[in-house]
Amino acid sequence: MIAELVAVGTEILLGNIVNTNSAYLSEQMAQLGLSVYYETVVGDNHDRMKAVIASALDRSDVVILSGGLGPTEDDLTKEVCAEVMGLPLEEDPHSRKRIERYMKEYEKNHPDRRITTNNYKQAQVPKGALVIDNHNGTAPGLILEKDGKTAILLPGPPNELIPMFEESVFPYLRKKQPEIICSQVVKICGIGESQVAADIQDMIEAQTNPTLAPYAKTGEVHLRITAKGEDEKECKKLIKPVVRELKRRFGKNIFALEAEKTLEESVVDMLRDQGLTLALAESCTGGAIAARIVNVPGASQVFTHGFVTYSNRAKRKCLGVKKSTLKTEGAVSAKCAKEMAKGGCANSDADICLSITGLAGPDGGTKETPVGTVFMGCCYNGQTITREYHFTGNRTKIRQQAVASALVLLRECIMEGIEKND
Incomplete structure (x- = not known):
């Protein structure tokens, strides 16, 4: 109808x-x-x-x-x-x-x-x-x-x-209406929309009931499986094998199977399950990552400190970033992000600290470090890794992409630590 x-x-x-x-x-x-x-x-x-x-x-x-x-x-x-x-x-x-x-x-x-x-x-x-x-x-x-x-x-x-x-x-x-429609969402992070679309192209071409459709969000891809049946039980029976196949294809990149669950909720849940505490050291995002984390009910159980160190002086004073690093490498550098993450852990006693520093624009970019360049660091289990990103768009868009990517990196670091512990 x-x-x-x-x-x-x-x-x-x-x-x-x-x-x-x-x-x-x-x-x-x-x-x-x-x-x-x-x-x-x-x-x-x-x-x-x-x-x-x-x-x-x-x-x-x-x-x-x-x-x-x-x-x-x-x-x-x-x-x-x-x-x-x-x-x-x-x-x-x-x-x-x-x-x-x-x-x-x-x-x-x-x-x-x-x-x-x-x-x-x-x-x-x-x-x-x-x-x-x-x-x-x-x-x-x-x-x-x-x-x-x-x-x-x-x-x-x-x-x-x-x-x-x-x-x-x-x-x-x-x-x-004799039939009903039920849907199931599978949420993926760490993989781009085009790659997800390519990886499920065969499923889309063969689909009848249920159907599968991708929806892109900043830093995420949502797959909606929709089934039509006489009742909810029949719909769920049709959806179940599709979810199983998506789990096989995307594995740990799947962070949620519920429409309401957010990426930050999955991060907080992982921290809570592992008994870990979190600190954040932010520069270009100005506390936006912390804002996403504290939106989650119960975040106080895992989130201890949020350092917003926008100036070089604040990076040195609050996080112990070396003056020589800022002078030779610059605030937007892998070395600065590494020292921010290590300093965040040291000054908060948190188990894990994620740092971020970058150029959101619209000014300040150079040929070597254009606007949209962002470095992130993650200190966990005594080891610190760094990642370099290049985002496009206006200031707001760059910051939004940076926040989403930071949550993805944080989740990956927690999962890697879990796997090592196992």
């Missing part, structure tokens, strides 16, 4: 509000097993709305519209949809009573405000519509069915739309 989403509101087109409803509804359609091929935003204009709704109903089985159900003249969704489907409007006594009750309560709380009669416009519904009570506002939701097509009208505010969808619309659509 094909579903289509239409978000109504000129304020969305102007950028005054962000259209979060379509993202939420898309996710719900996937869970229900409905295919979504089109999502549209249309302003509060009768003719354009009419054309959009007519096209949507022509090519899709279910059209879900959000917004435009309020009491003002530019709230036209219900009127235009009824016109397209050839359904006359009539007052719904039940909705009228609910609106009256809501307004009386509103007057009690706001005695200085006048209740206008245009609020009762919301009690007008297309003939034969299934009315959905709004427990968080005045505009009821509506389900219209005609000639095998269904239009579902929902209020725009997310705090009204989401409860209404979950309480009434999801069960309604679930009965119409």
Whole structure:
């Protein structure tokens, strides 16, 4: 069954509000097993709305519209949809009573405000519509069915739309759709998107059900396995061998099998499992790596110190970087990163310290050390390694890539230490 989403509101087109409803509804359609091929935003204009709704109903089985159900003249969704489907409007006594009750309560709380009669416009519904009570506002939701097509009208505010969808619309659509869709995410780090894509090309070419799709993030590649089946148990059975094969191909580069788990969470979990403490010595990232770490609940169990040594003086004073190193090699060098990492461990008594120093730009680069050059060091088990990176983009992008790569390096160092201990 094909579903289509239409978000109504000129304020969305102007950028005054962000259209979060379509993202939420898309996710719900996937869970229900409905295919979504089109999502549209249309302003509060009768003719354009009419054309959009007519096209949507022509090519899709279910059209879900959000917004435009309020009491003002530019709230036209219900009127235009009824016109397209050839359904006359009539007052719904039940909705009228609910609106009256809501307004009386509103007057009690706001005695200085006048209740206008245009609020009762919301009690007008297309003939034969299934009315959905709004427990968080005045505009009821509506389900219209005609000639095998269904239009579902929902209020725009997310705090009204989401409860209404979950309480009434999801069960309604679930009965119409015999199959469900389940998905599993496999998260990979330390390998680029192009390499991952090449390594799974044969799986993608042979796929039917389930399907496999890569999604790139800064420093990560996510693989989403999606299966369609009669129930969740069948879907999981289809997904399981694909996950097994991905584990065989990517091994320790897989850091998570849950959509919610982040790279920093996997690092904190590894530190906690091994009973290790962490210190960070940052220069060009200015504490951004530490910010990612402390976003993880329970990070205080493993994270002890964060040194932000932006100046050369701070590198010398807080981390013991040698003056000669800064003079001969420079702050952006492998030797400086090595001494930062060793000094971070020595001055914090942490088991492991990761350091980072580099040029995020836009100025300061040279032919020998261009903008985007970043050095990292990791001190663990009495040994210190360094890595050199070259990132591209603006200052923000370079710093984001550096933070992601630092977390990957930190994870690799912990894993290497675990393997040596074993």
